[in-house]
Amino acid sequence: MQQRELDSTGLHFKAIGLGAMPLSISGRPDEKQAFEVIEAFIAGGGDFIDTANVYCLDDDDIGHNERLIHQALSQIGAGANVMVATKGGLRRPGGAWTVDGDPGWLRESCERSLQALRTDCIGLYQLHAVDPKVDFRRSLDALIKLQEDGKIRHIGLSNVSAAQLESALGLTLIASVQNRCNLFDKRDFHNGLIDFCQARQITYIPYSPVGGHNGHTRLSREPLLLQLAAKYEATPHRIALAWLLHKGHHILPIPGASKAASIRDSLQATSLALSAEDIAALDRLPDR
Ligand SMILES: NC(=O)c1ccc[n+]([C@@H]2O[C@H](COP(=O)([O-])OP(=O)(O)OC[C@H]3O[C@@H](n4cnc5c(N)ncnc54)[C@H](OP(=O)(O)O)[C@@H]3O)[C@@H](O)[C@H]2O)c1
Numbered sequence: 585m586q587q588r589e590l591d592s593t594g595l596h597f598k599a600i601g602l603g604a605m606p607l608s609i610s611g612r613p614d615e616k617q618a619f620e621v622i623e624a625f626i627a628g629g630g631d632f633i634d635t636a637n638v639y640c641l642d643d644d645d646i647g648h649n650e651r652l653i654h655q656a657l658s659q660i661g662a663g664a665n666v667m668v669a670t671k672g673g674l675r676r677p678g679g680a681w682t683v684d685g686d687p688g689w690l691r692e693s694c695e696r697s698l699q700a701l702r703t704d705c706i707g708l709y710q711l712h713a714v715d716p717k718v719d720f721r722r723s724l725d726a727l728i729k730l731q732e733d734g735k736i737r738h739i740g741l742s743n744v745s746a747a748q749l750e751s752a753l754g755l756t757l758i759a760s761v762q763n764r765c766n767l768f769d770k771r772d773f774h775n776g777l778i779d780f781c782q783a784r785q786i787t788y789i790p791y792s793p794v795g796g797h798n799g800h801t802r803l804s805r806e807p808l809l810l811q812l813a814a815k816y817e818a819t820p821h822r823i824a825l826a827w828l829l830h831k832g833h834h835i836l837p838i839p840g841a842s843k844a845a846s847i848r849d850s851l852q853a854t855s856l857a858l859s860a861e862d863i864a865a866l867d868r869l870p871d872r
Pocket of ligand 1: 798800821842
């Protein structure tokens with residue numbers, strides 16, 4: 585079974601995590617179906633779940649995804665063995681997605697996430713995005729203070745550039761970087777961020793790894809993906825995830841799922857070995 589280490593913390597996880605966002609945003613499934621997704625993930629050996637306080641419908645619903653995950657894991661009896669990585673730094677006014685990296689809001693968000701997840705310490709707390717209205721150092725200092733206070737164990741960043749990551753590393757250890765990355769969006773391969781993370785032993789977490797909430801359907805229309813799916817007796821989604829896994833032992837994709845069948849299929853990417861020739865063909869697939 586392929587494993588990934590979080591930074592160099594000694595914490596190891598199955599190489600495919602669960603992106604829990606589709607369980608709580610607009611169009612979300614009912615609770616029974618959502619629990620089935622989490623159950624299928626755990627039954628398949630999964631142990632890393634990505635969430636955020638803002639995976640919900642709007643500001644009145646903040647923490648929906650975190651509460652759901654906590655309830656499902658408690659019901660399954662798996663809570664102790666699963667890393668639930670959450671985030672702070674956004675808001676959902678009227679259902680919109682806005683950035684807020686104000687230190688006060690980050691602290692309040694973290695306190696509320698601790699309650700929603702019913703824990704004393706969050707294993708991995710990620711800054712959801714850099715707020716252009718707030719000095720990045722102030723946002724980061726808020727996370728460092730939360731770590732010093734024992735409320736979070738490891739700090740991660742999301743939606744960052746290499747320059748922002750480098751400046752953060754001047755202040756503190758960064759365990760992970762979570763950016764959008766998939767076969768149709770290879771920016772972080774081109775700009776060197778993924779190699780930089782590898783060199784610094786930072787776990788790289790590709791979000792929207794099969795193309796995104798709506799974009800993933802494109803996989804099933806790409807002739808190359810269909811051809812490889814037939815060759816490896818797999819699905820196009822599994823091929824796309826296996827391609828990411830082949831790109832480095834520091835890469836931990838978090839495919840989303842609102843159906844148990846989707847995450848069951850995604851987990852199987854960990855045992856799919858693609859040939860060097862096929863990886864090169866996927867590398868050449870044009871972005872967007
Ligand atoms: N940090 C950020 O700013 C940020 C932004 C976006 C997302 N994220 C995180 O990344 C996670 C994943 O991103 P995403 O949900 O946007 O996009 P994604 O994982 O690329 O695509 C998710 C959709 O693809 C379908 N899918 C996934 N694996 C499949 C499979 N093996 N077979 C068939 N269908 C499959 C699922 O369909 P069904 O719903 O039908 O199961 C799911 O709704 C999110 O859940 C969230 O945790 C983070």
